[in-house]
Amino acid sequence: LEKASALFSSRGANLQSYIYGTSALANGQRTDKGGGTRSLDADDSDDDLFKVRSSASAERPAHDLDAEDAVDTAVISMADLDLDRWQADGAMEALRDRFVTGDWEAAERRAAAGPDQE
Amino acid sequence: MLKFRGSQHFRQRLVCATLSGRPIRIDGIREQDENPGIRDYEACLLRLIEKVTDGCVVEINETGTTLRYRPGLITGGSGLTHDCGKARGMGYFLEPLVCLALFGKKPLSVTLRGITNDSNDPNVDIWRTATFPLIRRLLALEDADSLSLKVYKRGAPPGGGGEVHVRVPVARSLPPISLLEEGMVKRVRGIAYSMRVAPAASNRMVDGARGVLNAMLADVFVFTDHMPGHEAGDSPGYGLSLVGETTTGLLISSQASAPPAVKGEKSQLVPEDIGKQAAYMLLEEVQRGGICDSMHQGLVILLCALGPEELNEVRLGPLAPHAVRTLRHVKAFFGVTFSVKPQAASKTVFLSCIGAGVKNVSKRIS
Known part of the structure; x- marks a missing residue:
C-alpha cells in the first residue's frame, strides 16, 4: 500500500501547491533528483562528461515526477501496484458499496459529499 | 518560444504546442543516457503529426537531444495510413492524434499499423470500449459513428503486424x-483476445476474471476474440481488457496482457x-x-482546459x-x-477550471 500511495498524489489540502509548485517549463535550475552526478555548473569535470547512466536506470519510470526523462505513458505499470492485497480476506468486501450490490445510501452520501472545507 | 527539458510528457507537449499555436524547444532529451536523443517511436510520432498538419517545422540537432517544433495548421483528412513501428503500442499514437484531429479542418480517417495490444499503453479495445465513449460524452457527440475504431488485425509485441482504422x-x-x-458499478464487460496461441487461452482468462468479479457482481460478461491466421499479427500474445459501467453511465477500465514470450523460458503466468x-x-x-x-x-484534464471560458468541473x-x-x-x-x-473521506479530488476557450481555427463561423 505504501508503494501505491507514493504513486498517487493525494497530499491533503496542500495538493494544489504541490502540483503547481513545480513548473513544466525549463528554468535555470535542474530538478532531476536522483540522477546522481548531475550539475550544470561550469566546473563539470571531464569524468562527468563520459559518465553514462547504465541502461537499467536510463529509462526513468513514469511515476518519478522529478525525472526529466520519465517514460511518457498514461498507464500505471502493474509492477508498481500491490495487486496481491485483493486476495486478503475482506479486501474486496470493503469495496462492496462501490458496486450496485452494496449499500445505496452509503454511495449516495459519498456522491453528495463535496470537497473538504479549509 | 516555450522551453522544456527532457523527454517526459513528450506527446502532450506537442499536442499543446499545436493547439495553442506556440512553438516549443525541448533541450536535454536523454542527454545522460547511454543512447541519447529522441527514440524511433518519438520520431515516428513526429512524422504522424506532419501527416495530419500543414506547415509544421521540426528541427532536431545532430545528437537528437534538442528538438525545435513550430506547429502548423491541423488539416486532418481521409485515406491516410501510418506505420507505428514496433516499439510502442498504438495507444501511444492515438492519444495525441485524437486530441489534434478534433481541431482539424476535415474529419480524420486513418489506418494505423503496428502493435495493437501491449501493457505500456492503453490497448485498442480500451480505446474502442472506454476512451471513445468517454470522449463522446465529454464532447456531447451524438453520432456514434463519427468517432470510431475498427480492429482488422491484432498485433502483439514484439512483432506487431496489427491494423486498425x-x-x-x-x-x-x-x-x-x-x-x-x-x-456505482452496475456491470462489467470485457474483451479477451488471443492470437497465435490456443483459442482456449481466451476462455481461461475469462474464467480467471469472472472468478474474482462474480463475488461482487453477477453481471459480468467478457467476450472472447480469437484472431485466426492472417489476422493474428506476427507474434503470439493474449490478454484482456475490462470495462466497468456505473449507474451514471461512466466507464472504469483496466487491462492486462501476457508478457512477450522469451525463447527457451517457460512463462510463470497462466x-x-x-x-x-x-x-x-x-x-x-x-x-x-x-x-x-x-x-x-x-x-479529461486536457479537454477541461481546452473547454469554453466557463466553469469546467470533474471529480477524479x-x-x-501523468495527470x-x-x-x-x-x-x-x-x-x-x-x-x-x-x-x-473518499480520497477523491475535485478539479475545476475556467477553460482556455480553444476554438477550431479552420471552422470559423462567419
Whole structure:
C-alpha cells in the first residue's frame, strides 16, 4: 500500500501547491533528483562528461515526477501496484458499496459529499 | 518560444504546442543516457503529426537531444495510413492524434499499423470500449459513428503486424464539462483476445476474471476474440481488457496482457492469472474512485482546459503522475490553473477550471 500511495498524489489540502509548485517549463535550475552526478555548473569535470547512466536506470519510470526523462505513458505499470492485497480476506468486501450490490445510501452520501472545507 | 527539458510528457507537449499555436524547444532529451536523443517511436510520432498538419517545422540537432517544433495548421483528412513501428503500442499514437484531429479542418480517417495490444499503453479495445465513449460524452457527440475504431488485425509485441482504422470528427469548440457523479458499478464487460496461441487461452482468462468479479457482481460478461491466421499479427500474445459501467453511465477500465514470450523460458503466468490481474486492476481503479480511471485522467484534464471560458468541473481519484504533469503543462501552455480540492473521506479530488476557450481555427463561423 505504501508503494501505491507514493504513486498517487493525494497530499491533503496542500495538493494544489504541490502540483503547481513545480513548473513544466525549463528554468535555470535542474530538478532531476536522483540522477546522481548531475550539475550544470561550469566546473563539470571531464569524468562527468563520459559518465553514462547504465541502461537499467536510463529509462526513468513514469511515476518519478522529478525525472526529466520519465517514460511518457498514461498507464500505471502493474509492477508498481500491490495487486496481491485483493486476495486478503475482506479486501474486496470493503469495496462492496462501490458496486450496485452494496449499500445505496452509503454511495449516495459519498456522491453528495463535496470537497473538504479549509 | 516555450522551453522544456527532457523527454517526459513528450506527446502532450506537442499536442499543446499545436493547439495553442506556440512553438516549443525541448533541450536535454536523454542527454545522460547511454543512447541519447529522441527514440524511433518519438520520431515516428513526429512524422504522424506532419501527416495530419500543414506547415509544421521540426528541427532536431545532430545528437537528437534538442528538438525545435513550430506547429502548423491541423488539416486532418481521409485515406491516410501510418506505420507505428514496433516499439510502442498504438495507444501511444492515438492519444495525441485524437486530441489534434478534433481541431482539424476535415474529419480524420486513418489506418494505423503496428502493435495493437501491449501493457505500456492503453490497448485498442480500451480505446474502442472506454476512451471513445468517454470522449463522446465529454464532447456531447451524438453520432456514434463519427468517432470510431475498427480492429482488422491484432498485433502483439514484439512483432506487431496489427491494423486498425480510426475515424475522428471535427469539433468547432468544446462544450462545458461538468462530471461529478461517479455512481456505482452496475456491470462489467470485457474483451479477451488471443492470437497465435490456443483459442482456449481466451476462455481461461475469462474464467480467471469472472472468478474474482462474480463475488461482487453477477453481471459480468467478457467476450472472447480469437484472431485466426492472417489476422493474428506476427507474434503470439493474449490478454484482456475490462470495462466497468456505473449507474451514471461512466466507464472504469483496466487491462492486462501476457508478457512477450522469451525463447527457451517457460512463462510463470497462466491465462487465468492474466484474467485475475485485470480483475484486480479493475477493483483497484474502482477503489480510487472518480469519474474515470487513472489512464484517462490526463485526457479529461486536457479537454477541461481546452473547454469554453466557463466553469469546467470533474471529480477524479488520486491523481496519477501523468495527470499531474498534464496539469503543469496546461498551465504552461494555456495559462489554465485548476482549483484542486481534495476530499479526504473518499480520497477523491475535485478539479475545476475556467477553460482556455480553444476554438477550431479552420471552422470559423462567419
